[in-house]
Amino acid sequence: MNALEIQNFTKFYSDKKAVDNLSLTISKGEFFGLLGQNGAGKTTTINCITGIGQFSQGTIKVFGNDVQTDYQLTRKEVGLSPQEFNVDMFAPIQRILDYIGGYFGMNKKERTDRINELFDLLGLTEHKDKTFRELSGGFKRRLILARAMMHNPDILILDEPTAGIDVRQRRELWNTLKELHKKGKTIILTSHYLEEVEFLCSRVAIMHEGKLISTLNKKEFTQNGKSLEETFLRLTQ
Numbered sequence: 001m002n003a004l005e006i007q008n009f010t011k012f013y014s015d016k017k018a019v020d021n022l023s024l025t026i027s028k029g030e031f032f033g034l035l036g037q038n039g040a041g042k043t044t045t046i047n048c049i050t051g052i053g054q055f056s057q058g059t060i061k062v063f064g065n066d067v068q069t070d071y072q073l074t075r076k077e078v079g080l081s082p083q084e085f086n087v088d089m090f091a092p093i094q095r096i097l098d099y100i101g102g103y104f105g106m107n108k109k110e111r112t113d114r115i116n117e118l119f120d121l122l123g124l125t126e127h128k129d130k131t132f133r134e135l136s137g138g139f140k141r142r143l144i145l146a147r148a149m150m151h152n153p154d155i156l157i158l159d160e161p162t163a164g165i166d167v168r169q170r171r172e173l174w175n176t177l178k179e180l181h182k183k184g185k186t187i188i189l190t191s192h193y194l195e196e197v198e199f200l201c202s203r204v205a206i207m208h209e210g211k212l213i214s215t216l217n218k219k220e221f222t223q224n225g226k227s228l229e230e231t232f233l234r235l236t237q
C-alpha cells in the first residue's frame with residue numbers, strides 16, 4: 001500500500017516556483033530520505049503534505065486520501081516534526097503535548113497515558129516538569145518528536161530533526177527512529193547529514209531547484225564504493 005502519492009505537484013510563492021511538477025510515491029513502512037540543498041523545495045513539499053501549505057497544481061494523497069479534500073482524515077495519519085521550533089518556549093512540556101492531544105480528540109486519561117508513554121519512550125521522564133526553553137537542544141527535538149507522535153500517526157515526517165544537536169544525542173535519536181521504524185512507522189526524513197541518511201534510509205529522493213532529479217535505493221546510493229555524499233554532490237552540481 002502507498003503511504004504517500006504525490007502527482008505533478010507544483011507550488012508557487014507569488015511568482016517564485018518552489019516545487020516544479022514533483023511526482024513521488026512512498027510505500028507503507030519505508031524509511032525514506034528527502035534530500036536537497038537549501039532552497040530545493042523539501043520543506044515546501046512537506047508543508048503541503050501536512051496541510052500547512054496550500055497549492056493549486058497536482059495532487060497529494062496519504063493512504064489514498066487527498067490531503068486537500070480529505071484534510072481531516074489525512075491529518076490524523078501524519079505526524080510532523082517541523083524544521084523550525086513552532087512552540088511556546090515558556091510552556092510546560094506536558095501542556096504542549098496535552099494541547100495537541102486535545103486537538104486530536106483524545107480525552108484527559110488518554111492524553112495523560114500517552115504523554116507518560118512518550119516521555120518514557122523518548123527518555124524525557126526526568127525532564128517532565130520543565131518548560132520547553134529549559135530543555136537542551138537534543139531534548140527539544142525529542143519533545144517535538146513526541147508532539148508529532150501524540151496521536152499515534154502511521155507516518156512520521158521529520159524535517160531536519162537532528163540539525164544543531166550534538167553527536168551523542170544525534171546517535172540516540174537515530175536509535176529511537178530505527179526502533180519506531182521497526183515497529184511499523186513509515187518515516188520521511190530530511191537531513192543535510194548524509195551519513196545519517198545512509199544509516200537510516202532505504203531509499204532517497206534528491207530534489208534540486210524544485211525538481212526531483214533522482215530517486216535511489218540503498219544499493220544505488222552506495223554503488224561502486226561511492227558514499228551517498230559523493231553521489232549527491234555529483235547530481236546536484
Ligand SMILES: Nc1ncnc2c1ncn2[C@@H]1O[C@H](COP(=O)(O)OP(=O)(O)O)[C@@H](O)[C@H]1O
Pocket residue numbers: 013016017018036037038039040041042043044045
Ligand atoms: N513562505 C515563503 N515565501 C516565499 N518563498 C518561500 C517561502 N518558503 C520557501 N520559499 C522559497 O521556496 C524555495 C524552496 O524553499 P524550501 O521549501 O524551504 O526549501 P528546502 O526546505 O529544501 O530548503 C526557496 O527558494 C525558498 O526561498
Ligand SMILES: [Mg+2]
Pocket residue numbers: 042043044083159
Ligand atoms: Mg527546509
